[in-house]
Amino acid sequence: MPEGKASSPAAxxxxxxxxxxxxxxxxxxxxxxxxxxxxxxxxxxxLFKRWWVPKSAGMSLxxxxxxxxxxxxxxxxxxxxxxxxxxxxxxxxKEVTPHxxxxxTNEESDQGAVTTVTFEENAGKTLVTFHELYPTTAALEEALxxxxxxxxxxxxxxxxxxxxxx
Amino acid sequence: xxxxxxxxxxATFAALxxxxxxxxxxxxxxxxxxxxxxxxxxxxxLTGMKKHVGVLERAALVTTEKAGRVRTCRxxxxxLEEEAAWIERHRQLWSARFDALDEIVEHLKSKEKTDARxxxx
Numbered sequence: 001m002p003e004g005k006a007s008s009p010a011a012x013x014x015x016x017x018x019x020x021x022x023x024x025x026x027x028x029x030x031x032x033x034x035x036x037x038x039x040x041x042x043x044x045x046x047l048f049k050r051w052w053v054p055k056s057a058g059m060s061l062x063x064x065x066x067x068x069x070x071x072x073x074x075x076x077x078x079x080x081x082x083x084x085x086x087x088x089x090x091x092x093x094k095e096v097t098p099h100x101x102x103x104x105t106n107e108e109s110d111q112g113a114v115t116t117v118t119f120e121e122n123a124g125k126t127l128v129t130f131h132e133l134y135p136t137t138a139a140l141e142e143a144l145x146x147x148x149x150x151x152x153x154x155x156x157x158x159x160x161x162x163x164x165x166x
Numbered sequence: 167x168x169x170x171x172x173x174x175x176x177a178t179f180a181a182l183x184x185x186x187x188x189x190x191x192x193x194x195x196x197x198x199x200x201x202x203x204x205x206x207x208x209x210x211x212l213t214g215m216k217k218h219v220g221v222l223e224r225a226a227l228v229t230t231e232k233a234g235r236v237r238t239c240r241x242x243x244x245x246l247e248e249e250a251a252w253i254e255r256h257r258q259l260w261s262a263r264f265d266a267l268d269e270i271v272e273h274l275k276s277k278e279k280t281d282a283r284x285x286x287x
Contacts, residue, residue, distance in 0.1 A: 015261040029264045033275045051266035
């Protein structure tokens with residue numbers, strides 16, 4: 001996998017995943033663009049839906065409603081050949097500071113995380129920090145076990161895709 | 167091979183079926199600790215904590231080392247593998263996601279440059 005990726009420009013900027021504590025997941029990555037551009041890609045539904053679900057995931061976003069402003073709401077509906085019915089994720093934007101910070105809740109259950117994403121611009125590049133805080137350790141385990149299921153298979157598909165391109 | 171894996175999984179699930187043992191693993195994920203420390207932290211007798219650590223040790227989730235009268239506990243090979251595998255799965259998901267975001271960001275950036283050039287002409 002690393003060999004396949006080395007040729008893409010994206011490989012220069014590493015994605016770092018850390019389990020900061022038993023209730024927190026932190027993902028960081030630097031993008032070669034000013035913060036307002038990264039923020040735009042994150043906050044406009046027509047752009048967001050093009051990257052949030054990796055192509056390899058086999059899932060599709062049936063609908064993607066986002067009202068990215070403080071107090072606004074979001075609702076994503078996913079479908080997958082393996083699901084009996086579509087799955088919906090929804091919540092509220094607690095805080096939106098354009099080009100700097102977005103905080104939202106996940107309200108599918110009372111065990112949902114509070115997510116904070118920050119955009120820090122420095123010399124034309126932007127450090128994105130994605131931080132999820134779960135109410136309990138069990139909630140984190142459950143949410144993340146679900147999201148990571150079947151990933152090896154999905155990433156095999158991604159590998160094929162990348163190999164085909166290079 | 168299959169049997170070996172199943173036995174190992176059984177031991178792991180049995181070890182993880184108890185809230186105190188899961189707590190001990192979390193604790194050891196942060197720092198190593200002696201059995202005495204763990205017993206105090208979880209309001210337990212030494213004997214009780216020794217039993218829990220024994221179960222975790224048989225599942226290779228914990229290793230212990232005795233120096234003098236103190237037995238120090240650390241995360242074992244199996245727990246570290248689990249942790250590493252967990253991180254790797256999420257790193258793969260987020261790498262794929264952020265690679266896709268990167269493509270869009272690059273596209274927006276070049277579009278902005280073109281628009282700016284057009285305006286200045």
